[in-house]
Amino acid sequence: MSESVPTEPLRLWGGRFEGGPADALAALSASVHFDWRLASYDLMGSRAHARVLNKAGLLDDDELAKMLAALDDLDNACRDGSFTPTVADEDVHTALERGLIERLGPLGGKLRAGRSRNDQVATDLRLFMRAHVRLLVQRLAELETALVDVADRHKDVAAPGMTHMQHAQPVLFAHHLLAHVQAFARDVERLYDWDARAAVSPLGAGALAGSSLPLDPVTTARELGFASSAANSIDAVSDRDFAAEFAFCAALIGVHLSRLGEEIVLWTTREFRWIELDDAFATGSSIMPQKKNPDVAELARGKSGRLVGNLTAILTMLKGLPLAYDRDLQEDKEPVFDSLDTLLVLLPAVTGMIATMRVDADRIASLAPEGYALATDVAEDLVRRGVPFREAHEAVGRLVAWCAAHNCDLTDVDDSALREISAHLTPEVRAVLSVRGALAARSARGGTAPERVGEQIAELRSRVAGHVEWSRAGSPAQ
Ligand code: ARG
Numbered sequence: 159m160s161e162s163v164p165t166e167p168l169r170l171w172g173g174r175f176e177g178g179p180a181d182a183l184a185a186l187s188a189s190v191h192f193d194w195r196l197a198s199y200d201l202m203g204s205r206a207h208a209r210v211l212n213k214a215g216l217l218d219d220d221e222l223a224k225m226l227a228a229l230d231d232l233d234n235a236c237r238d239g240s241f242t243p244t245v246a247d248e249d250v251h252t253a254l255e256r257g258l259i260e261r262l263g264p265l266g267g268k269l270r271a272g273r274s275r276n277d278q279v280a281t282d283l284r285l286f287m288r289a290h291v292r293l294l295v296q297r298l299a300e301l302e303t304a305l306v307d308v309a310d311r312h313k314d315v316a317a318p319g320m321t322h323m324q325h326a327q328p329v330l331f332a333h334h335l336l337a338h339v340q341a342f343a344r345d346v347e348r349l350y351d352w353d354a355r356a357a358v359s360p361l362g363a364g365a366l367a368g369s370s371l372p373l374d375p376v377t378t379a380r381e382l383g384f385a386s387s388a389a390n391s392i393d394a395v396s397d398r399d400f401a402a403e404f405a406f407c408a409a410l411i412g413v414h415l416s417r418l419g420e421e422i423v424l425w426t427t428r429e430f431r432w433i434e435l436d437d438a439f440a441t442g443s444s445i446m447p448q449k450k451n452p453d454v455a456e457l458a459r460g461k462s463g464r465l466v467g468n469l470t471a472i473l474t475m476l477k478g479l480p481l482a483y484d485r486d487l488q489e490d491k492e493p494v495f496d497s498l499d500t501l502l503v504l505l506p507a508v509t510g511m512i513a514t515m516r517v518d519a520d521r522i523a524s525l526a527p528e529g530y531a532l533a534t535d536v537a538e539d540l541v542r543r544g545v546p547f548r549e550a551h552e553a554v555g556r557l558v559a560w561c562a563a564h565n566c567d568l569t570d571v572d573d574s575a576l577r578e579i580s581a582h583l584t585p586e587v588r589a590v591l592s593v594r595g596a597l598a599a600r601s602a603r604g605g606t607a608p609e610r611v612g613e614q615i616a617e618l619r620s621r622v623a624g625h626v627e628w629s630r631a632g633s634p635a636q
Contacts, residue, residue, distance in 0.1 A: 170252055170275065189488050190243045192495065193250040199285035200250055200278065201233045203361060204258075206381040207273055214372045216271055225269060228261040250282070251275045272369035273361070276395040276483040280360040283491060285382060287404055288356055290498055291349050295629035297505035298411070302342050302622045304513040309335040310615050314608060315519040316526035316593045317432075325529025328593045331522055333606040336614050341414045343618065346625045348407050356400040359384035363394035366482035396481045398472065401490045405469035408497035412465030415508055419458030422511065426452045432522050436514035439507070454511045461500050468493035526593045530558045532568055535590040535599070536583075545582050553580035 169178075179187070205226060212222040232254065235241035247253035258266035309332035319329035359382055362368060362375025368391040379387035388394035425432040435452055443449035471493045475486055533554050540550035556579050561568055569591050576583040590596070601607035 196282040274365040277363040299625040357385040360394035363391035412462035416462035419455035422455035439511040
């Protein structure tokens with residue numbers, strides 16, 4: 159941002175004021191250092207507004223042509239950096255009006271008719287977010303693909319399934335990885351829902367009551383790729399649900415990344431040794447030469463804190479805020495930008511870490527039956543033979559206690575010991591004491607049977623293809 163202060167700073171509200179604002183107020187009030195990134199969206203709205211003014215007979219055709227040319231020129235100047243805001247520009251709208259007046263003289267001052275920064279800023283932020291959510295979905299789809307690929311490459315690897323972080327029942331390692339993909343797929347589809355609700359144009363609401371000029375908000379909305387224009391001008395300038403809802407979507411993505419990150423941290427430990435991270439996605443220690451640290455996974459865990467914080471900031475700012483526009487609403491942007499920026503830098507790193515990690519399939523599979531993980535299968539086998547589950551649970555519980563006392567596995571108990579532990583435990587129960595059998599038996603929809611997991615991979619691949627397509631279709635306003 160340029161530090162040069164023009165001799166007479168342009169303000170959008172000077173008329174009734176004597177003298178300029180106090181430096182302390184100007185410093186507090188300024189938002190241009192963060193809302194400048196809305197510039198191209200503000201100009202998009204300006205083009206649409208210029209056309210509507212022309213239709214309303216408030217700009218003649220010649221003026222419209224000059225206005226559109228100047229807006230294009232200003233857009234290019236913003237993009238190539240030859241036009242930048244100064245410290246005297248309060249916000250992006252002020253800076254761009256200055257740029258327009260520099261190009262057009264008094265004609266530049268006509269564009270503001272029927273429009274307020276209140277409807278403008280709400281429109282700009284929606285446009286910006288709708289475009290960037292597409293980018294976010296692209297990054298999410300890449301992560302989904304990386305996880306599905308790892309699952310696909312290790313489709314047959316059994317793993318200990320855990321509850322309470324204790325061995326519970328064997329599952330396919332792929333089934334576990336795909337559970338994370340299911341969460342990210344919901345995140346993407348939640349953003350579709352968000353987009354549908356965000357596709358409402360506030361333009362035309364003016365400060366809060368609409369305009370007495372014969373504008374056409376429906377046409378403006380359509381030109382900007384919105385599905386409709388706001389049904390209530392007060393709501394149009396007061397509503398920041400789209401910011402809060404996006405912050406929630408981002409926070410939940412953060413929480414999902416954090417849960418994945420925590421597992422990666424665990425899986426890389428000496429105690430687990432399930433995976434090894436590629437050198438490119440691990441870091442060393444400045445003192446301990448042997449260390450290889452999972453910083454990407456830890457940052458995924460850590461950054462969820464700020465994502466939840468951004469949601470809290472927006473909700474807290476909105477709570478108790480009277481209708482319609484209040485300056486508090488200016489605080490909507492930084493948390494939204496931060497959540498977006500955080501995810502756009504975090505997701506590629508997590509994706510890279512997942513795509514390049516080495517999975518120790520033999521070690522994971524060797525741990526699958528440990529911790530008496532097949533006990534439930536024995537109990538369910540007894541149920542199939544007509545034993546009430548309550549009794550079956552009790553009998554197998556005693557079997558586990560016996561094994562623990564004799565320091566052996568379920569498979570090591572001989573026939574007579576089985577019979578001694580419980581009359582229900584006939585030698586046939588041994589038939590279910592295999593990890594493969596336990597996996598194959600869970601063949602209902604949603605189960606970990608290899609067949610079902612294969613179908614799940616195919617289902618997710620086609621869902622992810624839809625995600626990529628949605629993100630590539632681009633925001634309607636792009
Ligand atoms: N910078 C302001 C914001 O982000 C723009 C709207 C200012 N409106 C006003 N009435 N002061 O909310």
